[in-house]
Amino acid sequence: MPLAVKDFTWEETEKMVFITVPLKGVKANKVDILSSEEYIKVNYPPYFFETFLFAPVDDTVSSAQIGNGAVVFQLLKNEPTLWGQLHAVNTGDKDFMRKKRDEAIQRNQERAESERKEKAEKKRESEKYTLNEMMRLEEQERGRINDVKEEEKKKAMDELERWKEEQRQAAEKERQRILEEEMAKEAARREELKKQKKRKGKNIFEESSGGNPTREVGKIEVKFTPRVFPTPVRESQTPLEEEWLRKQAEAQKIIEVEDADLTEEEKNPIFMRDKGNAFFKSGNYQAAINAFTHAIRYSPKMPSLYSNRAACHLKIRNFFKAIEDCSKAMDLLHPPVPQNADSRCKALVRRGTAFCELELYVEGLQDYEAALKINPNNEQLKQDADKMRSIIQSSKG
Template sequence: MPLQVSDYSWQQTETAVFLSVPLRGVCGRDADVFCTDSYLKVNFPPFLFEVFLYAPIDDGSSKAKIGNDTIVFTLYKKEAAMWESLSLSGVDKEMMQRIREESILQAQETAKEAAEAKAAAKREDQKYALSVMMKIRESDAQNRSDWDHNRRPGQSRRKIADNYTRPKGQQLPKSKDEKAGRGRKTRQNLTRNLASRNLATKGRNSENIFSEKLKEASVPPPRSVGTVQISFTPRVFPTALRESQVAEEEEWLHKQAEARRAVNTDIPELCDLKEEEKNPEWLKDKGNKLFATENYLAAVNAYNLAIRLNNKIPLLYLNRAACHLKLKNLHKTIEDSSKALDLLTPPVADNANARMKAHVRRGAAFCQLELYVEGLLDYEAALKIDPSNKTVQNDAEKIRNIIQGTELKS
């Protein structure tokens, strides 16, 4: 028996509907999404989500993005109007079954038309390729017939190629005297080239000998003898290693560390602090003042020490997340916001403001990492806590526009 998903959320404009369906462990390869102009279904065993839409949509241009245990749908309306609800009201089982069957038949018809269009386009491409090949073959046959027509009886095709490729006015030597003169000129050129090559080789040899003499003259003399001072790190125990008992020494050091940890003296930052400075609340107020003066690094150090003294105060993590967001430490912002949300339990009216700030800061960090779907989920969670917050509403609308591709990333 599939589990029906009912805790979805949706928002709309006059032209589009934004639907967010939470599914634990959902991924793109296992989720089965089926959508027509009046019906939407998501099958991800053991979860099932289906909705009979209030008005027709353009299923061809609608989009779905899967990630972070959520599917976000962007459904574009065929007619610009505000819907009274997401699904039809007063739909009985027979009408549901009829809509399902009509949607399946519509999807099959659409798939059949797409396959026929693809096959027709393939046939046109094959017909065009065949016509081009026929034209190429006809052109080759015409060239071969022209070639054979111009050839004289007993003349080879190479002679014809020579006649075609030899430029006008150029003739080969025909007499023996011309051939002999060409041979003499060739031998003279070879002799002249060999002589110039020998001169160049002698010049290079002389240059090599001269450079080698310069290298021998520039060799530095051997360095003089000197001494190097070496200082060794002193051991904890002054006894020599061959006379000491390493196991007993390690045990003693371990006991000393345990004793310092028991009296809470293993925090170096506490050694030089006054008694009032060891109070986490005092450190929190100090961090808030440093944050107000935009000294974010010092504020982070104050919150770090307060958390080491008491790691159960959620406002310390929330304030440190704000500092990390200013310093562009986005992953640390996400960690601190998540830790603050874990400590802000149970969700009551007294901690509503802190929970909203944690969602907004984590959502802002996700958006700066270009994880807009995860950021939108945190902004929607913040709007559930405070629906009248105009700033959060505007930021959420901008994130939706970025996901749809209608607004540039900033």
């Protein structure tokens, strides 16, 4: 049975009430306190203290401190006045006492529930604020990354535009040079025709009138040089064919590079090209690139070396290098003649593929359409070109 504590002390002022309850050696963590506006209970087995206050107090600002072997209550009165006694007048009434206990318990439960809800609401607000802050920071980071991507894309596009302008200027210079050569050849041909007309205008019988004998009949043998291009004369493009043959001859010339560590085979660009092709077939694309680069060192005007190296760059997704190599191959494959049609078609398709991988579908479509002009019966090229047109149309839409 609990033992009621009788040796408590209390003091009062007009505004405050101070109650000191001794703990009698009981540890502070075993003390249970229940308080309300009109009721105070301290339970620390086997001891028990309770009091029904003479008048209500403000329980929200009152306090209870445990320390130095006692519990000290500091209670703020609702109405400033001197009570004269601590206990309520009806302390002996059991119904009154039971009612006040129940009210105190209910009030504490309501207060605990209110505090729990308030704490949960604060926790939700804190989590909501934290989540919003995280989302804001993530949005800032996404914006920063997008800005970096756009800047890199802009730089790449500017670089590509500069490169295309350089290629256009180079092509224009080459076209002007070819045009000047054609004009010079045409002028020379006309001059030769004039000379032939003058020679034909002379009377071959004028000399015989001076008493000289008539020339004897003879036979002239005419031998024709076999043509490399089996093109009919009416369709012949002699200047372009001659220029292509000259470029082929230049491509076969091997640059002498002094390197004692290389064998004679390693100094042969044809051997290194075949070796690069073997590496490509086996899937060793970096070794193939090294082989083609080594071959270009000895034969920088062989277009197949650049075109094959571009295919390797496509495999390892070096798209800008693939575009550069294909463009170099196209320069070396000029002028366009039937003998280099297949090589030009391959270079155009590879460059168009690199453009598409960079999402530059308009440039890629231009190369594919140029390849289709060379090989109009290639169904795969037609299908790929149609796909690009669909992508371009959808992006415009």
